[in-house]
Amino acid sequence: MTALRELAKVVRSKNAGxxxxxxxxxFTDEATFARVRDSGVLTPARLAALYRTSVDQxxxxxxxxxxxxxxLTLVRPxxxxxxxxxxxxxxxxxxPLLDLEVPA
Amino acid sequence: xxxEFTVLSPxxxxxxxxxxxxxxxxxxxxxxxxVVDSGSTDPGPSMLGLGHTLVxxxxxxxxxxxxxxxxxxxxxxLLIGSAGGAGTDEQVDGMVALxxxxxxEQGISLRVAAIHSQVPHGLVRDRLAQGRIEPxxxxxxxxxxxxxxxxxxxxxxGAEPFEQALAEPVDVVVAGRAYDPAPxxxxxxxxxxxxxxxxxxxxxxxxxxxCAEPKGGxxxxxxxxDSFDIRPMGPEQRCTPLSVAAHTLYENSRPDLLAGPGGVxxxxxxxxxxxxxxxxxxxxxxxxxxxxxxxxxxGARITGHRCVFIGGIHDPVLIGQLDDFLARVEAETAALHxxxxxxxxxxxxxxxxxxxxxxxxxxxxxxxxxxxxxxEAVAPTPELAKAICTSARVGVLHLNYPGQLAxxxxxxxxxTPLDNPIGxxxxxxxxxxVDAEGIEHAVVREEVGA
Numbered sequence: 001m002t003a004l005r006e007l008a009k010v011v012r013s014k015n016a017g018x019x020x021x022x023x024x025x026x027f028t029d030e031a032t033f034a035r036v037r038d039s040g041v042l043t044p045a046r047l048a049a050l051y052r053t054s055v056d057q058x059x060x061x062x063x064x065x066x067x068x069x070x071x072l073t074l075v076r077p078x079x080x081x082x083x084x085x086x087x088x089x090x091x092x093x094x095x096p097l098l099d100l101e102v103p104a
Numbered sequence: 105x106x107x108e109f110t111v112l113s114p115x116x117x118x119x120x121x122x123x124x125x126x127x128x129x130x131x132x133x134x135x136x137x138x139v140v141d142s143g144s145t146d147p148g149p150s151m152l153g154l155g156h157t158l159v160x161x162x163x164x165x166x167x168x169x170x171x172x173x174x175x176x177x178x179x180x181x182l183l184i185g186s187a188g189g190a191g192t193d194e195q196v197d198g199m200v201a202l203x204x205x206x207x208x209e210q211g212i213s214l215r216v217a218a219i220h221s222q223v224p225h226g227l228v229r230d231r232l233a234q235g236r237i238e239p240x241x242x243x244x245x246x247x248x249x250x251x252x253x254x255x256x257x258x259x260x261x262g263a264e265p266f267e268q269a270l271a272e273p274v275d276v277v278v279a280g281r282a283y284d285p286a287p288x289x290x291x292x293x294x295x296x297x298x299x300x301x302x303x304x305x306x307x308x309x310x311x312x313x314x315c316a317e318p319k320g321g322x323x324x325x326x327x328x329x330d331s332f333d334i335r336p337m338g339p340e341q342r343c344t345p346l347s348v349a350a351h352t353l354y355e356n357s358r359p360d361l362l363a364g365p366g367g368v369x370x371x372x373x374x375x376x377x378x379x380x381x382x383x384x385x386x387x388x389x390x391x392x393x394x395x396x397x398x399x400x401x402x403g404a405r406i407t408g409h410r411c412v413f414i415g416g417i418h419d420p421v422l423i424g425q426l427d428d429f430l431a432r433v434e435a436e437t438a439a440l441h442x443x444x445x446x447x448x449x450x451x452x453x454x455x456x457x458x459x460x461x462x463x464x465x466x467x468x469x470x471x472x473x474x475x476x477x478x479x480e481a482v483a484p485t486p487e488l489a490k491a492i493c494t495s496a497r498v499g500v501l502h503l504n505y506p507g508q509l510a511x512x513x514x515x516x517x518x519x520t521p522l523d524n525p526i527g528x529x530x531x532x533x534x535x536x537x538v539d540a541e542g543i544e545h546a547v548v549r550e551e552v553g554a
């Protein structure tokens with residue numbers, strides 16, 4: 001098992017408009033990209049569980065070969081920039097992905 | 105015409121600052137246009153709701169001065185998108201006034217084209233009634249009262265108004281709310297660059313040097329019919345296929361199809377090639393025009409007034425029972441303020457050092473040896489918000505708890521005043537696509553400066 005942070009070059013989160021937060025995981029080589037893709041770890045069910053949300057809040061969960069990337073988009077809880085806001089730019093929601101264990 | 109056009113974006117956001125020496129060096133090598141983005145919805149709805157600009161006038165002036173000098177000296181256009189942060193008409197006019205001040209300082213005159221992108225409320229009400237507004241990504245439509253309460257409505261313009269502004273000689277185009285890549289497409293597509301290439305270039309360059317390693321500062325791209333080359337403005341930075349591809353995905357819900365006004369950019373067949381140490385060539389981006397013309401409306405309204413306090417708790421006895429304790433504070437505060445019970449006002453706590461960033465989505469809810477408590481009261485008036493905030497703060501500071509040893513006070517307070525009104529709270533009341541049939545954005549030309 002290897003943590004995702006050891007395999008990826010970019011792991012980040014950001015607003016995609018006021019209603020969604022999108023996550024990018026990017027790899028530097030095809031072998032690592034394929035290893036993570038084929039591990040079956042990054043699925044809507046697993047990621048919804050990791051983020052303590054329901055699968056219907058997962059809008060995009062896909063690997064994108066041209067950029068050696070994985071993309072996850074979750075519906076944002078609450079209203080961006082309103083009362084109770086936790087992360088206006090959505091830029092610090094990525095951390096749980098860092099420690100995801102990927103089988104060899 | 106050479107068939108190659110270089111566009112420079114000295115900074116990802118006007119007013120954030122950039123290195124003038126790097127900018128001058130790039131301009132001296134020859135650029136055909138300077139494009140800079142000035143707005144975003146990332147900082148939330150308050151700029152639109154309250155008319156605040158993203159940075160101060162001084163910061164805008166500092167960033168604009170070298171650009172104006174370059175525009176005048178090299179006779180190249182400067183295109184500014186989403187002026188001021190939200191791109192309201194007032195922010196467009198404010199930006200034009202700043203350009204006038206700089207031109208006067210420099211003893212020059214500038215031909216400025218202003219594009220206003222505000223939309224009248226009546227038009228929004230009519231289209232809502234006609235079913236010509238689409239639900240947002242959460243499936244919600246605005247109500248009529250959302251529209252009534254909205255302070256300003258802007259429409260995210262596409263390339264057409266910029267093209268119109270560029271059709272006659274102009275030094276600076278100042279646009280209201282605009283789709284970030286639109287000014288790039290407007291400059292490049294009429295010069296023979298394929299729309300897919302132009303929109304993709306704009307999508308990456310609008311953030312300046314965020315597509316570089318290390319990220320930051322500005323970037324420039326040279327486009328020709330079917331490809332573009334991109335490199336950072338700072339000589340110590342580089343673009344790589346990964347850094348540029350990563351930026352293509354940035355801020356989009358989908359990695360492959362990027363929807364904008366006028367069409368969809370398809371980057372699924374793209375190719376990123378390292379051209380030299382610092383430059384990446386991009387090919388294969390395609391643009392599919394959409395049949396129906398749609399514009400995204402943005403509007404914000406005030407939902408209340410906010411007052412906050414912040415403090416730290418280090419006592420392990422209290423940290424061990426913090427949720428119960430804060431629930432008791434909330435109940436005590438509600439006993440003093442019936443507006444909390446009837447829902448006209450709210451009080452919330454964010455516990456820093458434990459779940460404050462992710463809330464219910466936090467998979468590792470482990471408290472630190474100290475935690476920060478941010479109390480946030482929201483009410484219909486600033487006075488009531490402050491009264492509730494004070495009660496909540498006094499509650500956190502002095503309410504007793506089981507096992508208490510530290511009877512002098514529960515909270516380390518870093519700020520005085522202890523309770524701080526921070527003004528109105530806004531929410532997006534409109535963030536919806538509208539049938540754009542009949543919505544036009546006039547270009548107003550004027551000469552400013554000496």
